[in-house]
Amino acid sequence: MEIKKEFKISDYLTLKLENGKTVIYVAGKHFYQCKFLLIEIPEKEGEFTFLNNLDSIDEIAEKLNTSLEPIKGRELTYNISPETEFWGHCSNIQAWYENEYDTRLLHSNLAFPLLAELTNVGDVQAKRVLKEEIAKRFISGFFPTMLFLVKEGYLDNLDDEETELLTKMGKIKGIGKLDLSDSKFTSLPKIIQYFISIKTLNLHGNRLTKLPETFGNLKALESLDLGCNKLKILPDSIGKLKNLKKIDLSENQLTAIPNSFTKLHLLEDINLSWNNITQFPASLCDLTSTKDLEISNNNLDSIPETIGNLQRLELLNLTENNIIKIPNSILKLLNLNWIYLGRNKIDSLPKSFGVLKRLRFINLSNNQLKSLPISIGGLENLKTLYIGQNNLTNLPKSLGNLESLEILSLRNNSLSVIPCTISKLKNLKTLNLNSNNIKEIPKFIGGLKSLEKLYLKHNKITFISKSISSLKSLKIFLK
Secondary structure (H helix, E strand, O other): OOOEEEOOOOOOOHHHHHOOEEEEEEOOEEEEEEOOOOOOOOOOOOOOOOEEEEHHHHHHHHHHHHOOEOOOOOOOOOOOOOHHHHHHHHHHHHHHHOOOOOOOOHHHHHHHHHHHHHHHHHHHHHHHHHHHHHHHHOOOOOHHHHHHHHHHOOOHOOOOHHHHHHHHHHOOOOOOOOEOOOOOOOOHHHHHHHHHOOOEEOOOOOOOOOOHHHHHHOOOOEEEOOOOOOOOOOOOHHHHOOOOOEOOOOOOOOOOHHHHHOOOOOOOHHHHHEEEEOOOOHHHHHHHOOOEOOOOOOOOOOOOOHHHHOOOOOEEEEEOOOOOOOHHHHOOOOOOOOEOOOOOOOOOOOOOOOHOOOOEEEOOOOOOOOOOOOOHHHEEEOOOEEOOOOOOOOOOHHHOOOOOOEEEOOOOOOOOOOOHHHHHHOOOOEEEEOOOOOOOHHHHHOOOOOOOOEEEEOOOEEEHHHHHHHOOOOOOOOO
16 A cells, blocks of 8 residues: 555544545544545635635535535546645644634534544543534534434434433524434434424434334424334324324334324325234224325235225225225225225125226236126226236126226236127227136237237237237237
8 A cells, every 4th residue: 555645633633645545544543535625616706705604614515516526517627636635635634623623614524423433532622522513513503414413313422401402502493304314213313302393204214113202292293204114113192293194104013003193184195014014003094184095015804894984095005915805885985096905815896896986096916806896897087907816717898898998907817718898998008918818819909909018928829810910009928
């Protein structure tokens, strides 16, 4: 390794120029490789004036939005040598050290990790100012810095009393949105309970196992994303979030939800997919504002009759459960547009299923259906119908009434012929008949002028009508 230059700032802090790169060492150990000098200096006189009211390098970087870092689509203005850049870094960090580790003088993503590491190795000065710097920068009210301190866990250095005092002095009341996704939290930062004005909170992709009861303090919340965590239970206080309209709890380890959920009367969008729920939460059926309800990939074995209460429901996703029967009360959901019931054990549909006239999308694939009700022909707005991997041997003639249908999947059934009722589906674009027992492609297929894709893999085709040659845009998949 080639070392051209070395600059010692203190007993704990040294910078070295190694192979053309500036490297920071703390107590003799490699800590950080500097990537670029932060600021590209404005060239014209007078361009500095707006900097007078800025308090930190973070704010300057935000305003200028430029640096010596190469950016796609923008040529690198300055061509400086590695040695010149090295001395620039030395000057910056020397100034930071001489000003008692004032974190305003370095970008937060370097200043705080470096200050924390100096504290860990025994730098008395760093230890003395760490809490003070955290508090000072949080109170400053510059949101990107505040967010950085929360996401990176630096506020955990403060005790409960210090944290509460900090929130009273800070400027958090006006903050309406907080994105803390993918922050590797195993527990919720204490500071969060004080963001009482927040309307949108994103905690997606962390490692949270539980939420504190104080979570109920966030009474202004309207949108909450807790997806992709490790939550096993929810606090009863979640029922205090009475302004909540959207909640994502997907990909957790929940087995149930608290009864206090019934208090969330404004909820419109609920996602509980990919959990370990075995019984359909009865409390959900009291939330009559719900428009989107997703509980896919759980272990539900039934749907309660009370689901009929959700008469504003537009999307219902119960894919991949153990559901055997669809209750007749589902016929009350007259606003349904999309219904996902694939990968269950459903063996029949309610006779009057066709009353759900707003349905545009149905997925009933991977079930145990032997037939479809005649009323299905009443779904005049239906565009997509997936009923593959069932036990169908025929289709009702009324299916031909689905004039809006564009996609029909009948793969993996027990059809021996292509039902003639399909001949009426003049808007059909995709027909999937893979893995049946079909032997012939009848003449009427040539009349489906909108047909673009015809899947016939794994059948016993011995005859294809010449009429199919008139469909110039058609692609046939036989293998």
